[in-house]
Amino acid sequence: MVTGATSAFGRLRRARFTSRLVVDVVVVLGVALVAGGLARSMTVAQWVPGTRTQDILTLVAAAIGAGAAILAFMGSRVLTDPRPAWFSAALTMYCLVVLPWTVSAFAAQQSPGMRLSRLVAYGTALALLALALRPPRRLGTWGGWVILLVGGLLATAALRLVQWTGPVATIVASTLATVVVLAGWVAVAVLYVIDAYHRQSTPRTRIGLGLVVLAAGQLYRVVAGSPQDLVFPVLRVVGLVVVLIGLLQVVQRSVGDLHSQNYEQQEELSEAALHMERAMAAAAERNHELRNGLAGLAGVTHLLSAESEGADHARLRQAVLAELSRLHTILDGTAEMADEPAEPGDYLVEPVLDGLVRLRRARGGEVSLVVQNGLRARGDSAVLAQVVTNLLANCERHAPGAPVAIRAVEDEGKVLIEVRDQGPGLPAGAEEEVLRRGVRDESAGGTGLGLYISAQLLEGQRGSLVLRSVGDPTGCVATVTLPAVDATLPVSDSLSR
Numbered sequence: 001m002v003t004g005a006t007s008a009f010g011r012l013r014r015a016r017f018t019s020r021l022v023v024d025v026v027v028v029l030g031v032a033l034v035a036g037g038l039a040r041s042m043t044v045a046q047w048v049p050g051t052r053t054q055d056i057l058t059l060v061a062a063a064i065g066a067g068a069a070i071l072a073f074m075g076s077r078v079l080t081d082p083r084p085a086w087f088s089a090a091l092t093m094y095c096l097v098v099l100p101w102t103v104s105a106f107a108a109q110q111s112p113g114m115r116l117s118r119l120v121a122y123g124t125a126l127a128l129l130a131l132a133l134r135p136p137r138r139l140g141t142w143g144g145w146v147i148l149l150v151g152g153l154l155a156t157a158a159l160r161l162v163q164w165t166g167p168v169a170t171i172v173a174s175t176l177a178t179v180v181v182l183a184g185w186v187a188v189a190v191l192y193v194i195d196a197y198h199r200q201s202t203p204r205t206r207i208g209l210g211l212v213v214l215a216a217g218q219l220y221r222v223v224a225g226s227p228q229d230l231v232f233p234v235l236r237v238v239g240l241v242v243v244l245i246g247l248l249q250v251v252q253r254s255v256g257d258l259h260s261q262n263y264e265q266q267e268e269l270s271e272a273a274l275h276m277e278r279a280m281a282a283a284a285e286r287n288h289e290l291r292n293g294l295a296g297l298a299g300v301t302h303l304l305s306a307e308s309e310g311a312d313h314a315r316l317r318q319a320v321l322a323e324l325s326r327l328h329t330i331l332d333g334t335a336e337m338a339d340e341p342a343e344p345g346d347y348l349v350e351p352v353l354d355g356l357v358r359l360r361r362a363r364g365g366e367v368s369l370v371v372q373n374g375l376r377a378r379g380d381s382a383v384l385a386q387v388v389t390n391l392l393a394n395c396e397r398h399a400p401g402a403p404v405a406i407r408a409v410e411d412e413g414k415v416l417i418e419v420r421d422q423g424p425g426l427p428a429g430a431e432e433e434v435l436r437r438g439v440r441d442e443s444a445g446g447t448g449l450g451l452y453i454s455a456q457l458l459e460g461q462r463g464s465l466v467l468r469s470v471g472d473p474t475g476c477v478a479t480v481t482l483p484a485v486d487a488t489l490p491v492s493d494s495l496s497r
Contacts, residue, residue: 013200014200017197017200017202020202020205021197021202021205024202024205024206024209025209028206028209028210028212028213028242031238032213032216032235032238032239035234035235035237035238036220036231036234036235038234039229039230039231039233039234039235040229040230040231053230053233054230054233057230057233057234057236057237058099058100058233058236060237061095061099061233061236061237061240062095062096062099062100064237064240064241064244065091065094065095065099065240065243066091066092066095066096067244068091068240068243068244068247069088069089069091069092069095070088071244071247071248071251072084072085072087072088072091072247073085073088074251075247075250075251075254076088076141078251078254078255078258079251079254079255079258081254082135082140082141082143082144083132083133083135084132084247084250084251085135085141085142085144085145086128086131086132086135086143086144087128087129087132087207087247088144089128089132089144089145089147089148090125090128090129090132090144091243092148093121093124093125093128093148093151093152094125096152097121097124097125097151097152097155098118098121098122098125101114101117101118101121113158113159113160114159116158117155117156117158117159118155119177119178119181120151120154120155120158121151121152121155122181122185123151123181123184124147124148124150124151124152124154124155125151126181126184126185126188127147127151128144128147128148128151129185129188129192129211130184130188130191131143131144131147132144133191133192133195178222179222182215182218182219182222185211185214185215185218186212186215186216186219188211189208189211189212189214189215190208190212191208192204192207192208192211193205193208193209193212194208195208196208201250202249203246203247203248203249203250203253204246204250205246206242206243206245206246206249207242207243207246207247207250208246209242209246210239210240210241210242210243210244210245210246211239211243212239213235213238213239213242214235214236214239214240214243216235216239217231217232217233217234217235217236217238217239218232218236220232220235345378345379345380346376346377346378346379346485347376347377347379347380347381347384348374348375348376349371349375349376349377349384349408349415349417350371350375350408352381352384352385352388353369353371353384353388353406353408353417354369354371355385356385356388356389356392357369357406360392360404365392365396365404366402366403366404367392367403367404367405367406368403368404368405368406369405369406369407370405370406370407370408371407371408372408372409372410375408375409375410375415375484376415376484376485377415377482377483377484377485378461378462378482378483378484378485379461379462379463379482379483380461383457383458383460383461384417384480384482386453386454386457387454387457387458387465387480388406388417388419388480390450390451390453390454391419391450391454391478391480392404392419393450394450394451394478395419395421395423395476398421398423398424398476399421399422399423399424399475399476402421402422402423402475403421403422404419404420404421404422405418405419405420406418406419406420407420410484413483413484414481414482414483414484415480415481415482415483415484416479416480416481417479417480417481417482418477418478418479418480419477419478419480420470420475420476420477420478421475421476422473422474422475423474423475423476424474425469425470425474425475425476426467426468426469426476431466431467431468431469434451434467435451435452435455435465435467436452437449437452451465451467454480458480458481458482461482461483462482462483463480463481463482463483464480464481465478465479465480465481466478466479466481467479
């Protein structure tokens with residue numbers, strides 16, 4: 001199906017291009033016929049002096065060709081494409097060397113050197129036009145200009161052959177050499193049209209049609225044999241104008257494509273920068289969590305190495321193992337650090353909080369814990385452990401040495417976990433601001449990530465985090481809210497640690 005659709009689209013595109021090609025051929029042919037008809041008109045011949053008008057039209061054609069050559073060269077530099085540079089060299093040869101020979105002052109001169117110089121110039125321009133279709137890679141962008149220089153020197157050297165005899169001179173003096181060169185010009189012009197058709201490029205087609213008009217004018221001049229006829233100069237101007245229009249469109253489209261590519265690259269760079277920013281933020285958050293977790297484990301290993309057994313020792317060892325497992329998960333990047341919720345599940349709240357409290361107590365912290373019997377929360381237990389770890393680290397940073405109380409209960413289908421310290425509390429009106437990324441107390445240190453990460457993690461669990469200042473005693477209370485699961489039993493003080 002996809003192949004069929006692609007093939008149908010290709011046929012439709014080629015049909016549309018063919019229709020445009022037919023229109024261009026009709027328009028260019030019509031303009032050339034009208035211009036040629038006017039040039040042959042007896043009325044025009046009576047009002048316009050032939051020799052002077054020929055010279056003026058030659059200068060106009062040279063100016064148009066020079067403009068087209070400059071445009072092609074600039075397009076080659078901008079687009080880093082050698083083909084326009086070779087085409088520019090061909091136009092330069094045609095305008096600077098070939099066209100001056102058609103001015104009336106030189107056209108009447110038929111010395112062997114003059115004829116040979118014109119043929120060399122025509123042949124060089126023809127060779128450059130042909131090579132512009134497929135420039136040799138080894139010669140690069142400047143190869144055409146080297147050939148132009150060599151052809152110009154040869155054409156200049158041919159002028160010295162004032163008296164020249166022999167078979168070659170006879171061939172040069174005959175019309176055969178001219179016909180061969182003009183036939184080659186026509187063949188190259190047709191090749192440009194065929195190449196444009198294969199590329200399905202309307203601007204390149206117009207360049208080819210302009211060259212066809214130039215070739216037609218030159219053939220007309222040879223066939224008519226009238227040096228005062230204005231048809232050839234007029235057709236030459238028409239052909240060069242069509243070439244100039246085609247070049248303008250080629251450069252315009254190519255520059256438009258460059259702008260589009262530049263825009264796409266900027267979009268890709270912006271997206272890459274965004275991904276990089278997110279990756280750096282994720283790395284900063286992970287490092288923050290690892291630092292807090294390692295701080296919780298610091299100073300505990302010597303207690304585990306002591307030769308003592310008992311329930312407390314086993315529970316502390318279990319808490320260390322659980323914390324190490326959580327940190328390993330964070331280090332692997334498998335923890336849900338973003339706003340994507342974990343798979344639905346439920347867990348007992350008390351073991352999670354008990355392990356974290358034991359780790360803090362093992363480091364000398366004064367932490368009390370009260371948990372409702374059988375309290376279960378829905379979500380991922382690692383999220384709760386990470387959030388409470390951040391809150392305890394926050395208490396240690398802002399209220400060092402002060403006692404901390406943790407209380408967990410069920411209320412209207414929600415698990416409420418309060419972490420209360422006896423520090424200075426929050427600044428007035430900063431309850432929501434402290435949950436933003438990067439907001440921190442300069443005097444207390446920190447990165448400004450802990451509370452922000454905790455709030456984001458809880459949102460992914462359909463929970464929330466709220467901070468407020470309290471009195472009697474003064475301090476700060478962080479309230480964690482999570483969905484509850486069958487949390488209907490009363491609070492039991494027997495679980496106080």
